[in-house]
Amino acid sequence: MTRVFQTLPSPRFPDPADAPALRWGVLAPGAIAADFTDALHTHSTQRVVAAGSRSADRAAAFAAAHGVERSYGSYEQLVADPEVDVVYVASPHPQHAELALLAIAAGKNVLIEKPIAVRPHEAREIAAAAREAGVFAMEAMWTRYLPQTDILRQLLADGVFGEVRVVTADFGFAATFDPASRLFDPALGGGALLDLGVYAVSWASFALGAPAGVIASGTLAPTGVDEQVALILNSADGAQALLSTGLRSGTPSLATICGSAGRVETDSPFWAPSGLRFHEADGTLSIHWEDPYGRPGREGMVYEAAALARYVAEGLTDSPLHPLDEAISTLETIDEARRQIGALGVGAAAAG
Structure with a gap:
């Protein structure tokens, strides 16, 4: 092979x-x-x-x-x-x-x-x-601006994964319930989806684009915000993203992109500098790439600032790697998921 x-x-x-x-x-x-x-x-x-x-x-x-x-x-x-x-x-x-x-x-x-x-x-x-x-x-x-993401961006553009059919991502941690905290107060934009789930939804958008359909199931905290949510995002061509987020328990913070020719699994956490494991179609681990640049955790935020500086110098007004329209689409997905599970605060504004 x-x-x-x-x-x-x-x-x-x-x-x-x-x-x-x-x-x-x-x-x-x-x-x-x-x-x-x-x-x-x-x-x-x-x-x-x-x-x-x-x-x-x-x-x-x-x-x-x-x-x-x-x-x-x-x-x-x-x-x-x-x-x-x-x-x-x-x-x-x-x-x-x-x-x-x-x-x-x-x-x-x-x-x-x-x-x-x-x-x-x-x-x-x-x-x-x-x-x-x-x-x-x-x-x-x-x-979106991490070195590991740029490796994946190039592989996706070249079609190396073949036909991408399944994408997964999770992000959750155990938070002590406090109705006055920003995580649980609806007036402060509380809930798992806006705080943590946005990473998972953005990962799916990166790999598959905007979804054609959203299916959400979840539970609410006593304050009415989304406390735990599972999502299935369906693409127009039948590909699916399977995502989870929550404030009840810690999860692995892993993500995958699975195609007909092979797949990639991230190291943890997928949203920060970590690593990538590439598997052939038969499941064989082919390459384990580990971030070599020494900017762990939130130190990796420097990459987005550097990207912005380059774009401004080039005279751009929008990010070519993560345009404003995509950020809007991600919020639309989150809003629809919150609506489906009845999270407090969605109301009439969800139509906006």
Whole structure:
């Protein structure tokens, strides 16, 4: 039998330090903003030069802790800073749309933490505003920009897997129930799908494109948000994505792409720098690729920042690897899944 996976393509952008340097401003400096800032300063020439919060003390403390030059006690002050080239929106996701639109109105390029918004209509507003203003806007789905993802992107484009028929992904952890926490409070965009499931749905979209049909089954937390969800996404050609996410138990955080000529299984976690195991059609393990670049965990967020800097330098206003329309489609899938299981907060807005 001829081996399909004899050699692998090389990632095309393995060094984020090669990207043109931009000056970044961070809105809502919390834990993920801290990891993002540290990743940029450690592994690239990108620099966070300003932090903005509704609390001047919080912004100042963040700036002092992470080597950031300036801090502001309002979001409006940060987006008005003429020395900020791009704004990173790191707030909880119910504020993503508001803060992204604020930055876009100020003429700033913007990177918006995933999910890009809570509702599809909010994501569409962001896309329309960015296009009208002529600024770059991108969802921070950082998995799309990892070296391992670029290997898979090239193999999919070359048809190496053959006809892709099944895609899988899971992401879950055990969270202590707290009705006031962002994970369980519907007013804070709580639920597994928006927080964790977005990675799995995005993986399916990467491999198969937008689904033609969505089947969801799940359970709700006492607050009414989705606590555990299983999804079947059907493609127009009959391929399927089998996805799961939840807040009740830890899951392996693995993903696969299975085709007629062979399959790939990720190491854990699939959404961060890890590894890839390539199997021939008969199940034989052919290659185990392990990430060699030394940017584990959230340090891998540097790749999305470097990609954005390259796109801005090229004069683009949308990511060719993860366009705004795809981020909108992912939210539409999540919204439909939430509607099917009766998650609180969907209501009339789901039609938007």
